Amino acid sequence: MITWIRGGDLVDPVNETVEQLDVVVEKGKISKMLPPGVFQGNGSGIKRVEASGKMVIPGLVDMHVHLREPGHEYKETIASGARAAAAGGYTAIACMPNTVPPNDCRAVTEFILEQAERARSVRVYPIAAISKGQDGETLTDFGELREAGAVGLSDDGFPVVNSELMRRALEYASFYGLRVISHCEDRSLSGDGVMHEGGISTRIGLAGIPDASEDIMVYREIALARLTGRHVHIAHVSTAASVDLIRRAKEDGIRVTAETAPHYFTLDHRRVIGYDTLAKVNPPLRTPEDVEAIKTGLREGVIDAIATDHAPHSSLEKDLEFDRAAFGMIGLQTALPLTLQLVRDGVLGLAQAIGKLSWAGATALGIPGGRLMEGGSADLAIIDLNYEYPLETDRILSKSKNSPFIGQVLKGITELTMVGGKIVWEKA
Ligand SMILES: [Zn+2]
Numbered sequence: 001m002i003t004w005i006r007g008g009d010l011v012d013p014v015n016e017t018v019e020q021l022d023v024v025v026e027k028g029k030i031s032k033m034l035p036p037g038v039f040q041g042n043g044s045g046i047k048r049v050e051a052s053g054k055m056v057i058p059g060l061v062d063m064h065v066h067l068r069e070p071g072h073e074y075k076e077t078i079a080s081g082a083r084a085a086a087a088g089g090y091t092a093i094a095c096m097p098n099t100v101p102p103n104d105c106r107a108v109t110e111f112i113l114e115q116a117e118r119a120r121s122v123r124v125y126p127i128a129a130i131s132k133g134q135d136g137e138t139l140t141d142f143g144e145l146r147e148a149g150a151v152g153l154s155d156d157g158f159p160v161v162n163s164e165l166m167r168r169a170l171e172y173a174s175f176y177g178l179r180v181i182s183h184c185e186d187r188s189l190s191g192d193g194v195m196h197e198g199g200i201s202t203r204i205g206l207a208g209i210p211d212a213s214e215d216i217m218v219y220r221e222i223a224l225a226r227l228t229g230r231h232v233h234i235a236h237v238s239t240a241a242s243v244d245l246i247r248r249a250k251e252d253g254i255r256v257t258a259e260t261a262p263h264y265f266t267l268d269h270r271r272v273i274g275y276d277t278l279a280k281v282n283p284p285l286r287t288p289e290d291v292e293a294i295k296t297g298l299r300e301g302v303i304d305a306i307a308t309d310h311a312p313h314s315s316l317e318k319d320l321e322f323d324r325a326a327f328g329m330i331g332l333q334t335a336l337p338l339t340l341q342l343v344r345d346g347v348l349g350l351a352q353a354i355g356k357l358s359w360a361g362a363t364a365l366g367i368p369g370g371r372l373m374e375g376g377s378a379d380l381a382i383i384d385l386n387y388e389y390p391l392e393t394d395r396i397l398s399k400s401k402n403s404p405f406i407g408q409v410l411k412g413i414t415e416l417t418m419v420g421g422k423i424v425w426e427k428a
C-alpha cells in the first residue's frame with residue numbers, strides 16, 4: 001500500500017523552508033518527496049490524500065505531558081491522552097512520572113509502554129523520576145530505567161530541593177544517555193501561593209507565588225550545568241528573569257535547553273481576576289511583561305521548544321474554591337492553534353513555530369522525529385491554517401475538559417495525523 005499526499009506545502013523546520021511537495025509513503029516510511037506533477041501514481045494499491053492549500057508538517061513532538069495512568073484513570077488514560085495528542089497533530093509525546101505510583105522503576109515504565117502499544121496511536125516516551133517516590137532523597141536506578149525504555153528523568157510536579165542530589169542526577173543521567181528535565185520552583189517561596197504574586201493577587205486576596213520562586217531554581221540548574229558540564233532542560237519557563245538567565249547561560253556556552261507552554265505566551269495573571277480555576281497553573285500565569293519576554297525568548301531561540309504541560313483534572317479537582325483547586329490545564333489540542341497565533345502576530349515564522357512544536361522538543365529530549373525526510377518514518381500531520389472554530393467540549397478528546405480556552409474561537413486545525421505511515425486521526 002502506497003499513500004500519496006498530493007499538493008501540500010511541506011514545512012521543514014530544520015531548514016526553515018515551506019515548499020510545495022508531494023509526499024509518497026511506503027511501508028511506514030517516506031519513500032519520496034517530489035515537486036507536484038513528478039510522481040504519477042495510478043492503480044488500486046495507491047491511496048491519495050489531497051493536501052492542496054494545506055500544510056504538511058512533521059508530526060508534533062510534545063516533551064512534557066501528564067497522562068494520569070496508572071492511578072488516576074478517571075482524569076486521563078494513556079489511550080485517551082494519546083488520542084487527544086493525535087487530534088492535536090502530535091505523533092510523539094513524553095509523559096511525566098508523577099502518576100500513582102510514580103514512574104520510578106522498571107515495572108511502571110514497561111506498563112506505560114505496553115499501554116501505549118495497545119492504544120495504537122501516537123508514540124509515547126516515558127520520562128522516569130529522578131528520585132525514588134519523587135521524594136527528593138534517593139536517586140532511582142537510571143540504568144534500569146533506560147533499559148526499560150525511559151528517555152528522560154524528571155521529578156516534575158516537584159522540585160529537586162537537594163542540590164547535591166541534582167548534581168549527581170546530571171552526572172549519572174548523561175552516562176546513561178538520559179535527559180534531565182527540571183521543574184524549577186523554590187517551595188519555601190511559593191508556599192501556599194495559588195497565583196502570581198503581584199498587584200492582582202493583592203487586590204483579589206489570593207496568596208501569591210513570586211517569580212523569584214522560579215528564577216532561583218533556574219539559576220541553580222544553570223550553575224549545576226556549568227559545574228558538571230552536563231545538559232539540563234528547564235521545563236515550563238514563565239518569567240522574564242528566567243529568559244534572561246537562560247539567554248546568558250547559552251551565551252556562556254552552558255548546555256541548557258528550555259521549553260515554555262502556550263498559556264505562558266497567551267494568557268497573563270489578569271485572567272485569574274474572576275477566580276476561574278481553569279486558569280490556575282503551576283508556575284502561575286505571570287504579568288504582561290513576562291508574556292512579552294517569553295515571546296522574545298521564543299523568537300530569539302533562548303526558549304527552544306513549546307511543550308504543553310498537558311495536565312488533565314476532572315471537575316472534582318477544578319470545581320472548587322480557587323485556593324483549593326488543583327493546578328494545571330490540558331493543552332494537546334490547543335497548542336497548535338495558539339502557537340499559530342504567534343505566526344499571525346509576526347512573532348515567529350511558520351517553519352520556526354512548527355519547529356518549536358516538533359524538532360526542538362525531539363532534539364532537547366534526544367528522541368527521533370520532528371522533521372520529514374526521504375527514508376525517514378512517516379510521522380506527519382496535515383494542517384489547515386485557516387480553519388476557524390469555537391473550542392467546544394465535545395471536540396476535546398481528553399477525558400478531562402479543564403481548558404480556559406473553551407468557548408474561544410481558535411484558528412488552525414489538524415486534518416490528519418499519521419504515525420509510521422498509519423493514519424491515527426482524521427478530522428470528520
Ligand atoms: Zn512542572
Ligand SMILES: [Zn+2]
Nearest residue numbers: 096156157309
Ligand atoms: Zn508538568
